Amino acid sequence: MSLLEIKKARLKLDNKNILNGVSLSVNAGEVHAIMGPNGSGKSTLSYMLSGREGYELESGEILLDGQSLSEMPADERARSGLFLAFQYPVELPGVGAMSFLREAVNSRRKFIGKEEFDHLAFVKEARKEASKMFVKDEMLKRAVNVGFSGGEKKKFEILQMAMLKPKVSILDETDSGLDVDALKIVSDGVNAQRSDDNAIVVITHYQRLLDYIVPDFVHILSDGVIIKSGGPELALEVEKNGYAGMINAA
């Protein structure tokens, strides 16, 4: 069953066509990778899906688990189970990571009719998940992303994903700014969450990440359309020949 369905999505920014009819169907249990050169529309796609202001569809449709997202505000999309791991996680000075996480998780739980965590239950749960990601207690006491290293930021993103249990996760350039060790931890964190009732879309420049998070499908995005789709081998082809050959052939 399709958890995320993008139908002929078109989007303009400042009167410039950025997405020119992207279509994609992601089923439960699948991991899709979207690759593409700079300026191909990868980040725009992630903002469009998550409902950022200014990234409204010009035409086309997006469905999350069968429900249309077009009129749905960003926060409701999130509560409905759409998660975006940011390429550049944003600093929130003075906002404790633990309490931020708790508010987010409880908003989602409340929305889907689950009981909200009380303080103690939440801390227990968060610590359990955090230890899997090698996230120290001390880090959760700091303000959200303030003074976090590149690795810590990405670990915190994936920790949020683990706690929020989204239906569809979009990982935007999650490998950027990671050394090999951190890349391994973050990837393991993502892999641990692969299941038959969720789906993951990985957006990336490089094949490197896909060695760790092995996708079921790979799509090449260029100039706001998907020009080629295939299995994991497509990523290796990009690694070997670059995007240019593929784009010219298309």
Place this chain on the structure above:
Amino acid sequence: MVATQETIDKVKEVANTYKYGFVTELESEKAPLGLNEDIVRFISSKKNEPEWLLEWRLKAYRKWLTMKEPNWAMVNFPKINFQDIYYYSAPKVKPKLNSLDEVDPELLKTYEKLGIPIKEQEMLAGVAVDYVFDSISVATTFRDKLAKEGIIFCPISEAVQNHPDLVKKYIGSVIPMGDNYYAALNSAVFTDGSFVYVPKGVKCPMELSTYFRINEQNSGQFERTLIIVEDNSYVSYLEGCTAPQRDENQLHAAVVELVAMNDAEIKYSTVQNWYPGDKDGIGGIYNFVTKRGNCLGHRSKISWTQVETGSAITWKYPSCILRGDNSVGEFYSVAVANNFQQADTGTKMIHIGKNTKSTIISKGISAGKAQNTYRGQVQIQKNAKGSRNFTQCDSLLIGDECGAHTVPYINQHTPSARVEHEATTSKISEDQLFYCLQRGLDTEQATSLIVNGFCKEVMKELPMEFAVEAQKLIGISLEGSVG
């Protein structure tokens, strides 16, 4: 923003209904409208005051007549007609109360609406509350327990009767009756307030707390609070305010004086939530307050923490006179101004003694069409060798029709002293907001979270139970300002 139309509508709906907008119907005993010497005499005789206090009031009144309203603050409002104010009103309650059961049930209902479960608060929080209702203090609790420690905590009118020497010695000793226009007015017509005396070597075992409440049409609220802490003693005092909705502006001109002796410490915390006026700027309280602490003793410490969310106009500068050597003054402030609110607030740190130290952390938040000004003075006098001040003023703007202003005055007369001043102005960024929304928080939650993060350094200075209340209040005050 696509998402927030519903939120905007909801906020519009509630913007006009101030949460605490209700009026208790109590018969009240009023002085005639307006102010003259007879009114001052009336108030004094109502309170059965000794001759010296009446003379003191009259002197203040005569001084006030010669004074002009201050006009240097960045606030605008129509001229106040001081003859159109009732200066005395007292709810008709039994004169002697042995327990809360004897308090007017109407009054208790009011507190219930405000969410102050009296009994619960007494028992759970261990807070002794001296309720001030309009001009008369109606219930004082925990007094016996405090009395065992030798601590006096009572309405100042009662202290005038029972501890006249202390009152006479210290009233006006920190803020002279002619200090400023509003302080002079208060000195002439103050009706009640709190009195605290902590004897030598006593750490007050509980937070002392007063809830103030304006409740009478057109009755100015002239509170007067006096806190004296002797050598090696400590007290933490909480002041919190809410007020019912009114069309006409109400004047609130309180005076708070603190005195700290050798090695004494006073922590004074305020959450101020007077009616701010409606979203069009109609109504609201004028909050013109004079608060000053005297670090008289060596190594004494006075710490002001305030969260100011209410009032149409705030004019308030809790200050410290650092007279004793090695004394310490602190000022932690969050001032929130939304819609048409105007806040001009800050502090004065007057360094007189050697090695005195002061810290000022001010967080101003402006939204809507509001104007928020930090005004502060750091004065290092000639003998204040080795003194230090650190000032940090941060402003957060929400929307682009509001303003934030920082006006620091620094007078340095000692080469060996060190004064530091840091200031920043920032906005809630689109990125921060989107990050929160993407995690499922709605715009209000996100704003409240980001703003409370911005204020954290100040909020952590508040006593725990107060901090929770204050955080909620900041969220409520900013509803509808983003989106």
